[in-house]
Amino acid sequence: MAATPEAQPTPADQAREAAVEAALARLDLDAKARLLSGQDMWTLPALPEIGLDSLVMSDGPIGVRGVRWSADDPSVALPSPTALAATWDPDLAHRAGTLLAQEARRKGVHVLLAPTVNLHRSPLGGRHFEAYSEDPRLTGRIGTGYVRGVQSGGVATTVKHFVANDAETDRFTVNNLVGERALRELYLAPFEAIVTDAHPWGIMTAYNSVNGPTMTAHHHLVNEVLRGEWGFDGFNVSDWMAARDTVADLTGGLDVAMPGPKTVYGAPLARAVREGAVPEAAVDTAVRNVLRLAARVGILKGAEPAVTDLPAPVDGEALAREIARRSFVLLRNEAPDGAEALPLKPGGTVALLGAAARDARILGGGSATVFPARTVSPLDGLTAALPDGTLTYAVGADPTTEMGAAGPGFDLRVECRAADGELLGGGPVPGGHLQWMGSDLPDGVTHDRLHTVELTGTFTPRESGPHLLGIRGMGAFTLTVGGTTHFDGDQRSEAADPFDAFFGAPVPRAEVTLTAGEPVEVSLTHLVSLPQDVPMKVITFALTHQAPRRDPDALIAEAVEAARAADTAVVVVATTDRVESEGFDRTDLALPGRQDDLVRAVAAANPRTVVVVNAGSPVELPWRDEVAAILLTWFPGQEGGAALADVLTGAQEPGGRLPTTWGTLADAPVTQVTPVAGALSYTEGVFIGYRAWERAGRTPAYPFGHGLGYTTWAYESIEVHGTEVTVRVRNTGDRPGRETVQLYLAPTGPGPERPARTLAAFAQVEAEPGECAEAVLELPRRAFEIWDETADSWSFVKGSYEIQAGRSITDRAITATTTV
Secondary structure, eight states: OOOOOOOOOOHHHHHHHHHHHHHHHTOOHHHHHHHTBOSSSSBOOOBGGGTBOOOBEEEOSSSOOOSOOSTTSOOOOOOOHHHHHHTTOHHHHHHHHHHHHHHHHHTTOSEEEOOBOOOOOSTTOTTGGGSOOSOHHHHHHHHHHHHHHHHHTTOEEOEEEETTOOOOTTTTTOEEEOOHHHIIIIISHHHHHHHHHHOOSEEEEOSSEESSSBGGGOHIIIIIIIIIITOOOSEEEEOTTOOOOHHHHHHTTOOBBOSOSSOSSSHHHHHHHHTTSSOHHHHHHHHHHHHHHHHHHTOBTTOOOSOOSOOOOOOHHHHHHHHHHHHOEEEEEOOTTSSOOOSOOTTOOEEEEOHHHHSOOOSOBSTTOOOOSOOOOHHHHHHHHSOTTSEEEEOOOOSOOSOEEOOTTEEEEEEEEOTTOOEEEEEEESSSEEEEETTOOOTTOOTTTOOEEEEEEEEOOSSOEEEEEEEEESEEEEEEETTEEEEEEEEOOOOSSHHHHHHSOOEEEEEEEEOTTOOEEEEEEEEOOOOTTOSSOEEEEEEEEEOOOOOHHHHHHHHHHHHHTSSEEEEEEEOOTTTSBTTOOOSOOOOSTTHHHHHHHHHHHOSSEEEEEEOSSOOOOTTTTTSSEEEEOOSOOTTHHHHHHHHHHTSSOOOOOOSSOBOOTTTOSOOOOSOBTTEEEOTTTTOOHHHHHHHHTOOOSBOTTOOBOSSOEEEEEEEEETTEEEEEEEEOSSSOEEEEEEEEEEEOSSOSOOOSOEEEEEEEEEEOTTOEEEEEEEOOGGGGEEEETTTTEEEEOOSEEEEEEESSSSOEEEEEEEEO
16 A cells, blocks of 8 residues: 655754764664663663763653652643543644643653554443543544644653553553454544644553564564654654563564563563574664654754744643643533532532542552642532532542552652661651652762662641551562551562562551551561562562541441531542552452442432542442432543532533543443453444444433533534534524534445444534534545455445534534535
């Protein structure tokens, strides 16, 4: 198939290519091989002989962590990718990317390891909060805006995880068996759209295999499709520890093996060339891709960066707050008296309930974790927004059923010592979770001298009673509380996935009765023992804590009394990092703990009960018809509580629409995420998400695209002129609003098996009360195409189609027909 036509190179492009070729010509084999191998956790080596600085990479996608995975180097924390997709606004995604580029430059980062554009194939995917949607077109549009935004700031993106990395179970070894049509129409589609429309400077190949070869060694998908058909000219970096075979990975199109210093590239690659296993020309191709990246980000001497005029500075806190409120999805707003429960009535009293209202979960677990300088919880946000005396709070129910990293009340520092007891370095730490990867160590500390790491300080409890303290991590530990040693021994894990081992369940090691307000000394010492042959040196563990557990029924009873005394009850329910995280998939969609019981009890006591759902991906809402309103806030980032107050009080409208279908696990059409004999078969073909729900004839709790606002809209007309569709809508409510106009394409004549309808285009309009607005949408050619597996090419399907415009996949207000 012919390659995608590329734009003509500019003089600046040509000058950069000349600088790349000149630099390449001056490198010997060993230097070239070394450049393709990480020198540590996050960087590639500098090559001063050609004027090349060290290339620095960092995880995203909701912030830029930098080279230190530690809370002592704070980052802006935006809402989760599912939240960003729920805005249905590529321009807002562009602005998010611009901010992240600003953050990257502040931290000396050249490459952001984001965005994640894998699809929500099954609701059980444990890492879906880090991806955008079940729909490839929505994913591609949001991802395109994000990539353009980041790269407008002179920082590279790496679109990941290429490809079919749609679940976590056995992700290092699973062979995903995906039909070519599903691969093209679904899983490759967002990557293709972003490569075509945003020209990303990097891509990350995944751990998994697809139809046999591992993705780091997948010659067909990387060299023939990504580079050949689509014309991708960026660098291809492995997911961390995914590269396993020197020859297969290089010939399969992998440019960089991360992390270092021990990888399958470097010295093993130079040796493979000398032994004739791979041609040096293949090494040159990979080095050329890396040098081109370096030239684009401005770290190759003699090459002008791709961006010389940087965007205007962005206020991170303000943008985080705006994205959050624009992402919130109002699922339901029906008070029993016929009036809408939201926005809150001015002057009324509010009972805020739920542990998640006080201790908000702002982001998902795993490599997406960043550490913001501040976090605004729902309790913080509503306390600031509501008049004094109108807000009460009760815990009600706690979603956390196990210990978490030491937080409020702990005043800790870290001390690193050599074997002879010498203090090598340390300093204050903001929490009980410590994580150092590679050379990411405190000043003055080196791996060869480090013997013990001690978290030490005081804990001042908020509540009296029996407190649990424990340890999360692997290795030898000593835990001391109040001068008494409660544990001194080894702690091990059987987890196969390292993220599950690092972030897995903590082990309780001490139960101590404490008095509120009275500090006690605490110390957790870790004896460092790192094997010499590990590909990277990682030191990670946590001092964990759980406050006294009160009787759950008593907590719910207190919440019910608070709700009964208030005009409105607002219940915040949430998932935890043991439910949604990198490293494992979910086993059910239930909210953890007694949260469902809390909602039902409060709803029975107060008919004006509003439930705020703090989850990154679908959860079951068995009480949804018993409450007045449901507001989905995703993982809302550091300003989530302030944004929540904006929306609940009516200062701002909830702007989100569902990027993924929400329903029960029993009804979900695609649920298989566990491989059988090492393979996971995508037997559903092109039918995932709303496509599968419609094919199965099942009704979800809330359909794809659904979302209410604080005004109403009438769809008045639709006109089709060729591939351009104009939809006219009117704001029929009493306040200004924003509407997301969704366009679905439905084949009506005979032809190959296809979904009943698919999202073809979308746009947003704003209007004052009574005013009309027009959305002009372009129908892309790809919406009329399917992948012909026999011809191995795209096939344009002629015939009759309905063009359906509306507010969701099921709320299609107006229709036109076209024949192509």
